[in-house]
Amino acid sequence: MSKKLADATIPTIPLTARFQRWFGRNLIRVYMVLAFTYLFIPVAYTFAFSFNDSGKSNLIWKGFTLDNWKNPCGAPEVCNALANSIKIGLLATIFSTILGTMIAFAIGRHKFKGRSTSNLLIFLPMATPEIVLGASLLSLFLVFKINPGFWPTVIAHVMFCISFVVVTVKARIASLDPRLEQAAMDLYANEFQTFRRVTLPLVAPGIAGAALLAFSLSFDDFIITNFNSGTVITFPKFVYTAAARGIPAQANVIGSGMFFLALAIVIAGQLINRRKAR
Amino acid sequence: MRKIRTPYLLLLPGFAFLFTFFILPIINLAQTSTQTKIIGGDTGQYEQTLRFANYFDAFVENKEQFGRSFIYALIATLLALAISYPLAYAIAFKSGKYKNVLLVLVVAPFFTSFLLRTIAWKQILGEEGFVVPTLRTFGIISESTTLTSTSFAVVMGMTYNFLPFMTLPLFASIDRIDPRTLEASGDLYANGYTTFRKVTLPLSMPGVVAGTLLTFIPAAGDYVNAAILGSPNTKMIGNVIESRYFKIVDYPTAAALSFTLMAAILILVTVYIRKAGTEELV
Numbered sequence: 172m173s174k175k176l177a178d179a180t181i182p183t184i185p186l187t188a189r190f191q192r193w194f195g196r197n198l199i200r201v202y203m204v205l206a207f208t209y210l211f212i213p214v215a216y217t218f219a220f221s222f223n224d225s226g227k228s229n230l231i232w233k234g235f236t237l238d239n240w241k242n243p244c245g246a247p248e249v250c251n252a253l254a255n256s257i258k259i260g261l262l263a264t265i266f267s268t269i270l271g272t273m274i275a276f277a278i279g280r281h282k283f284k285g286r287s288t289s290n291l292l293i294f295l296p297m298a299t300p301e302i303v304l305g306a307s308l309l310s311l312f313l314v315f316k317i318n319p320g321f322w323p324t325v326i327a328h329v330m331f332c333i334s335f336v337v338v339t340v341k342a343r344i345a346s347l348d349p350r351l352e353q354a355a356m357d358l359y360a361n362e363f364q365t366f367r368r369v370t371l372p373l374v375a376p377g378i379a380g381a382a383l384l385a386f387s388l389s390f391d392d393f394i395i396t397n398f399n400s401g402t403v404i405t406f407p408k409f410v411y412t413a414a415a416r417g418i419p420a421q422a423n424v425i426g427s428g429m430f431f432l433a434l435a436i437v438i439a440g441q442l443i444n445r446r447k448a449r
Numbered sequence: 450m451r452k453i454r455t456p457y458l459l460l461l462p463g464f465a466f467l468f469t470f471f472i473l474p475i476i477n478l479a480q481t482s483t484q485t486k487i488i489g490g491d492t493g494q495y496e497q498t499l500r501f502a503n504y505f506d507a508f509v510e511n512k513e514q515f516g517r518s519f520i521y522a523l524i525a526t527l528l529a530l531a532i533s534y535p536l537a538y539a540i541a542f543k544s545g546k547y548k549n550v551l552l553v554l555v556v557a558p559f560f561t562s563f564l565l566r567t568i569a570w571k572q573i574l575g576e577e578g579f580v581v582p583t584l585r586t587f588g589i590i591s592e593s594t595t596l597t598s599t600s601f602a603v604v605m606g607m608t609y610n611f612l613p614f615m616t617l618p619l620f621a622s623i624d625r626i627d628p629r630t631l632e633a634s635g636d637l638y639a640n641g642y643t644t645f646r647k648v649t650l651p652l653s654m655p656g657v658v659a660g661t662l663l664t665f666i667p668a669a670g671d672y673v674n675a676a677i678l679g680s681p682n683t684k685m686i687g688n689v690i691e692s693r694y695f696k697i698v699d700y701p702t703a704a705a706l707s708f709t710l711m712a713a714i715l716i717l718v719t720v721y722i723r724k725a726g727t728e729e730l731v
């Protein structure tokens with residue numbers, strides 16, 4: 172009797188149905204795992220092959236080694252290219268962040284004639300394909316007999332980074348509570364003090380984010396750089412030209428290193444934000 | 450706000466820069482596009498003859514690559530949308546306290562140089578990679594089929610490389626949706642599908658528009674994916690412009706092609722923004 176009752180209360184579900192139910196409930200999780208696997212496959216590949224004992228051409232797995240990580244400048248061209256990329260990236264970040272932040276304050280904080288035209292001028296470079304930006308700038312340099320090289324590349328990078336800085340900083344300005352500034356004014360702060368003590372600290376995370384974005388855009392840019400850099404080799408340019416005969420494993424070391432460095436910066440930023448929020 | 454001059458002073462340096470290095474080059478590009486070769490001149494020497502037929506010639510000669518650029522970019526954009534929408538939705542609504550972590554994970558792969566990642570795809574999909582032998586063992590593709598040097602590889606590479614440009618704006622607009630509107634829809638007897646079609650999707654439209662534009666525009670002008678993952682049969686307009694500039698030194702044709710590409714994209718974008726009814730981007 173009691174055994175029968177137990178059988179009745181716990182019906183045995185066929186395995187396929189149970190799987191279907193689990194799948195239905197966890198569909199979104201399964202999807203996320205698949206999507207992230209897709210996103211990370213090439214990163215994992217790049218990381219794995221940074222340990223390849225491959226010599227010059229890093230195409231086929233030849234055995235595990237730590238040499239590439241111990242000596243990332245073992246292929247000297249790689250380090251040279253990296254140094255150029257960092258120099259160009261830093262200069263482009265500084266100039267584009269300053270110019271872009273000023274524009275963002277003008278558009279975000281003031282009502283003036285020509286505001287919508289200004290917005291359009293910011294949008295246009297983002298709506299223009301990189302190859303057109305790169306090619307047109309090169310034509311201009313050629314007209315003025317300026318040889319492509321280091322500074323033309325910096326100028327090109329500042330040009331395409333400005334819009335992204337403006338959009339990022341503007342979004343932060345738009346999310347500010349105007350009452351905070353009014354409060355500062357009520358407490359007898361003058362305009363400059365209000366800006367320095369209240370507005371700027373509140374917008375600062377947006378500016379920092381914009382600067383990071385500008386640096387990563389500049390550092391990873393290939394198309395515009397290829398048009399305007401002449402004989403100067405940046406890291407992406409090096410990878411592109413080396414691709415045909417195989418890239419030295421040191422390039423994978425640097426690619427993976429950048430990945431972990433950027434991840435660390437983002438995580439640190441999040442932690443700082445959280446602490447401030449408390 | 451009291452001083453009328455302040456905004457203009459703030460704008461001046463940035464706009465002077467953009468005028469010199471963005472507007473002037475575009476004007477100069479337009480000028481170059483109607484030049485012709487100096488008879489008896491060296492390679493790369495051109496004179497202004499206002500030959501608008503350059504546009505016609507350039508287009509006719511490369512209409513195949515033009516078509517390919519737009520079709521590849523369109524397919525890549527739709528694929529990226531299909532992959533990103535559920536992902537952005539899941540991160541916004543289903544990830545609880547891991548929201549920020551997952552968001553960082555979406556962007557993280559893109560800190561590795563995009564060329565390294567594209568080359569990684571080339572190796573993974575190539576003959577020595579693990580995908581092709583696996584698919585052959587299971588008989589999904591035949592012995593003679595390859596994955597690299599095909600339009601499949603190019604479109605796949607583009608989809609992958611422009612994915613965060615789709616996911617981030619989608620996330621931003623889905624995350625802004627008040628979950629109570631979805632509950633309200635359920636309370637009014639809408640099923641999951643109806644709620645999605647009538648509430649979630651319309652509210653996330655700004656993200657869809659921004660994401661598709663940010664993916665389509667760079668994809669249509671791209672030539673790196675086609676150069677690394679494709680073959681001569683998958684050349685896009687970007688490849689043609691690049692080789693006209695560097696290999697053939699035919700500046701007028703390159704300029705005419707660049708200008709046509711830019712104009713085509715601007716027209717498409719304007720029509721699309723009008724139809725979709727969002728002006729948020731501009």
